[in-house]
Amino acid sequence: MSSPSTRRKSRQTGMKPLALMLLEVLALAIAWSAAPAWADDGEPAVAGSIEVRGLSCPFCARGLQTKIRDLAWVADVTVYVDDGRADFTVRQGRVPEVNALQTAVRDAGFTPGTTTLRARGQVERSGSDVLLVVGEGARLVLAAGAQRDRLLDEVGSSGRSVRVEGTAQTRGERTHVTVRSYRLL
Amino acid sequence: MHDRPKDEIRGCAMRWETRRKVAPWVAAVAVVALALPGPALANGPPIQSETAFTTGLNGAAVRSFARVMRRSGEGGEMTAFVVPVVVPYEAIDNRLVLGLGLPLLTKTLRMSDGTERSSGFGIGDLMLFGKVNLFHHDEHQETFRVAGKLGLTFPTGATRIADGTGRLPRPLQRGTGTVNPSVLLVATKLWRRFGLNADVGYTAYPEWGGVDRGDVLNYDVAASFRVLPWVFRSFPDHQLNIMLELNGAWQGSTYANDVEDPSSGGHILFVSPGLQYIYDTVLVEASFQVPVPGATSLAGDQLTPDWTALAGVRWLID
Numbered sequence: 001m002s003s004p005s006t007r008r009k010s011r012q013t014g015m016k017p018l019a020l021m022l023l024e025v026l027a028l029a030i031a032w033s034a035a036p037a038w039a040d041d042g043e044p045a046v047a048g049s050i051e052v053r054g055l056s057c058p059f060c061a062r063g064l065q066t067k068i069r070d071l072a073w074v075a076d077v078t079v080y081v082d083d084g085r086a087d088f089t090v091r092q093g094r095v096p097e098v099n100a101l102q103t104a105v106r107d108a109g110f111t112p113g114t115t116t117l118r119a120r121g122q123v124e125r126s127g128s129d130v131l132l133v134v135g136e137g138a139r140l141v142l143a144a145g146a147q148r149d150r151l152l153d154e155v156g157s158s159g160r161s162v163r164v165e166g167t168a169q170t171r172g173e174r175t176h177v178t179v180r181s182y183r184l185l
Numbered sequence: 186m187h188d189r190p191k192d193e194i195r196g197c198a199m200r201w202e203t204r205r206k207v208a209p210w211v212a213a214v215a216v217v218a219l220a221l222p223g224p225a226l227a228n229g230p231p232i233q234s235e236t237a238f239t240t241g242l243n244g245a246a247v248r249s250f251a252r253v254m255r256r257s258g259e260g261g262e263m264t265a266f267v268v269p270v271v272v273p274y275e276a277i278d279n280r281l282v283l284g285l286g287l288p289l290l291t292k293t294l295r296m297s298d299g300t301e302r303s304s305g306f307g308i309g310d311l312m313l314f315g316k317v318n319l320f321h322h323d324e325h326q327e328t329f330r331v332a333g334k335l336g337l338t339f340p341t342g343a344t345r346i347a348d349g350t351g352r353l354p355r356p357l358q359r360g361t362g363t364v365n366p367s368v369l370l371v372a373t374k375l376w377r378r379f380g381l382n383a384d385v386g387y388t389a390y391p392e393w394g395g396v397d398r399g400d401v402l403n404y405d406v407a408a409s410f411r412v413l414p415w416v417f418r419s420f421p422d423h424q425l426n427i428m429l430e431l432n433g434a435w436q437g438s439t440y441a442n443d444v445e446d447p448s449s450g451g452h453i454l455f456v457s458p459g460l461q462y463i464y465d466t467v468l469v470e471a472s473f474q475v476p477v478p479g480a481t482s483l484a485g486d487q488l489t490p491d492w493t494a495l496a497g498v499r500w501l502i503d
Contacts, residue, residue, distance in 0.1 A: 054323025056375035058411075059463050060240055061420035062501055081417040082377075084325050107278035109240025111323035 044075060045120050045134040046090035048168065051113025052105055055084045064108040071100055093135040098170040117168040117177050120185070123155045132164060132177070140168075140177050147179040154184060161185040232459040232472040232495065233430045234405035235384040237330035237373035239282045239318045240275065247272055250470070250497020256488035261296040263488055267309070279318060286312045287341070292357050302348055302357060309342040309359045327376035334386075336367040355396070363393045380409035380428075399437025399450045406431045409461075421465035430457040432474065438484065448485025455493070466501040 052064065061079045068077045068086055073094035079086045086105075090096050098115045105112035121134035123142070130142040130152065142148045142164070151162065166179040247270065254265040273284035288309040295301045313336070320331040342360025346353050355362070369386030383406050390398040409428035411417070417424070432455045439449035459472030474493035483489065 051325075053325055054321075054328035056326055056328050056377065056380075057238065058417055058420060058422070058424050059468060059501075060238065062466060063240055065420060079420040081420055081422075082326065083418075109238065109279040109321075110328075113325075 043120075044089040045092065045138075046094075046096060046117060046140075047088065047119075048090070048096060048115060048117040049085045049087040050101055050105060050115045051085050052079075053084065053111040053113055055079075055081055055110055060109060064105065064110060067104040067108045068101065071097070071104060073097065093138050095134065095138050095140055095175050096168065096170075098168050098175060100170075115168045116165065117175075118163070118165045119177065120161065120163045122159055122161050123151070124159075132162070139174075141174050143169075143176045143178045145178055147182065151179060151182045231380070231382050231405075231407035231409060231428055231430055232461065232470050232497075233432050233455075233457045233474065234382050234407040235334070235369060235371040235386075236382055237318070237332040237371045239316055239330075239332055240279045246499060246501050248497065248499040250495050252493060252495045252497075254493045255491040257491050258486065258488040259297070260488075261294070261298075262491075263292070263294050265292045266290065266306075269309075279321075281318070282316045284314050284316075286314075290342075290359055292359070294354075294357055302350070302353055304343075304346050304353060304357050304359050307343055307359050310361055311339045311341040313337050313339070327374075329372070329374045331370070331372045334367075334369040334371065336369070336388075338363075338365040338367070340364065355394075361390075363391050365390055378411040380407075380426075382407040382409075395442045397440045399439055401434055401436045403432075403434040405433070424461075424463040426461040426463070428459045428461065428472075430459065430472075431455070431477070432457055433480075446485075448487050451483035451487070452481065453483065453490065454480035455490070457493075459495075468499040469497075470499070471496045 055061065055064070058081050061081055064086060065077055065079050068074055068088060073091050073096055075089040075091045077086055077088045088096070088101075096115075096117065101115060102112040117140070119132055119134050119140055121132040121140070124131045124133050124139070130148060131139040132142055133139050142151070143166075147166075151164070155162065162182050162184055164177060164179050164182040166177040166181075168175055168177050170176070249268065249270045252265075252267045252269075254263075254267070256263045267288050267290040269286050269288035269290075271284060271286035273282050275281075276283045289306060290309045291304055291306040293301060293303040314334060315336075316332050316334040318330065318332050320329075322329045338361070340360050340362045342358065344355070344358045344360045344362045346358050365388055367386060367388040369384055371382065371384035374381045383404075385402070385404045388401045388403070390400055407428055407430040409426050411424060411426050413425040414422050433453065435452045436450045439446040454477045455474040456477050457472050457474040459470060461468060461470040463469075472495045474490075474495075476490050481489065
C-alpha cells in the first residue's frame with residue numbers, strides 16, 4: 001500500500017510531459033551521434049576471415065575452430081568447410097593478431113592464407129601513421145595505398161566514422177590493414 | 186586403425202601333438218591376437234586403413250568398436266569378437282601423435298565334431314604407437330599428406346589359458362607372447378568431397394618358444410566420398426561418408442624349431458565397403474569385409490576368411 005503522498009508523487013512523475021519526452025529523445029540522439037563508431041550498434045567493431053587451405057576434412061574443422069577460439073582476442077569463430085575459410089569476430093577493445101591467427105591455423109593442421117578484416121572506427125592521424133580507432137585503446141594501422149589516400153581525402157580532418165575492409169598483417173605489435181574498400185558512416 | 190588382414194593370416198606353428206590337425210585352425214585364429222586396430226586417429230576416414238592426418242585431435246580422442254571375424258574350413262569354424270579401445274594424443278601440434286590401444290577379446294574355435302574351445306573374454310596385447318607427419322601440402326579444398334608410424338605390441342594378453350582339455354593352442358590365447366615392432370608409411374589425398382588413402386606396412390614377429398612366425402607385409406587402399414552434406418557450409422554439420430577399401434597382406438611361413446609349417450603364410454585381400462556418420466565431435470562407423478575372390482592364397486589347409494563386421498565410434502575430447 002502506498003501513501004497518498006507517494007501516489008501524488010507518482011502522478012507527478014509517472015506521466016511524462018511531452019517536453020520531457022522530447023528532451024530525452026534529443027539527449028539520446030546527441031549521445032548516439034557523439035558515440036564512437038565502434039559502439040554505434042550491436043555488431044562487433046572488428047570482424048574478419050582467414051583463408052584456410054587444405055580444409056577438406058570436416059572432422060578436422062573441430063580442431064581449427066577450437067584453436068582459433070582459444071585466441072584471447074577472438075569473440076567467436078565459424079568454420080566454412082567448403083569455402084575454405086574461418087570467419088571470426090573480435091572482442092570489444094581488442095585488435096586481431098594476424099600472426100597468432102596464422103599459427104593457430106598451422107597448429108590445427110592447415111595452411112593459412114590471406115586474412116581479411118572488416119573494421120568500423122574513426123580515422124586518426126598519429127605522426128606519419130594513419131590509424132583506425134576501433135575501440136578504447138584499440139587501433140589498427142591503415143597501410144599506405146591508393147584507397148587509403150582516397151579515404152583520407154574524403155575524411156579530411158572531420159574525424160568521421162568509417163567502415164573499412166582490407167587485407168591484414170601484423171608487424172611487430174601492430175596490425176596493418178591495406179584498405180581495399182571503405183564506406184563513410 | 187587397421188583391420189589388419191596381416192593379422193588375419195598370421196601363421197602359427199604347433200608344438201603340441203595334435204599340431205597337424207589343428208594347424209589350419211590355429212593359423213587362422215592367430216590373427217585375432219592383434220586385432221588391435223592400428224593407430225588410426227579420430228580425425229576421420231578411413232575405417233579399415235590408416236590415415237596420414239596427425240591433427241584434429243585437440244589433445245585427446247577415443248576410438249572403440251566391436252569387430253566380429255569369421256573363418257571356416259572343412260574342420261569347422263572360428264569366431265573372434267574384439268573390442269579395442271584406442272586413445273591417440275596429439276603430442277606436438279600437427280606433427281606427432283602418440284597413443285595406446287588395448288583390446289578386449291574372445292576367440293572361439295568350433296571343430297566339425299562339435300568340440301568347442303574358447304579363450305574367454307579378457308584383455309589382449311597392449312599396443313603403443315607414434316605417428317609423425319613427414320610431408321604436408323595444402324591447396325584450396327584439397328590436401329596431400331604423408332606420415333610414418335612406428336608401433337610396438339606388448340604381450341599383456343594371457344598366454345596360459347586352459348580349459349577342460351588342457352592348455353589352449355597358442356593362437357587361441359588372448360596374447361601373443363612376443364613384442365612385435367611395426368613400421369608403416371601412409372599417404373592421404375583429400376580433395377573436395379573425395380578422399381584417397383594408401384599405406385604399406387611391415388610387422389616383425391620375433392621367435393618365441395621355438396616358433397618363428399612369418400613377418401607381415403600389409404597394404405591398404407581406401408577411397409571415400411562425402412554423400413552429405415552436398416555443400417558443407419559451416420561446421421558442424423551432419424556428414425555421411427561412404428567408402429570402399431582394399432586391405433591386403435602377405436605373410437611369410439611359420440617355422441617351428443626350424444621346420445616350416447606348410448599350413449602357414451600366404452596372401453589375403455579383402456574388399457571393405459563402409460559407412461561413416463559424423464557430427465561435431467562424434468563419429469559413428471560401420472564396415473563389412475569379405476575376401477576378394479581369386480585374390481586370396483593361403484598356404485596349406487588353413488581356415489579361409491568368410492567375413493568381418495565392424496561397428497564403432499570415435500569421440501574427440503575437447
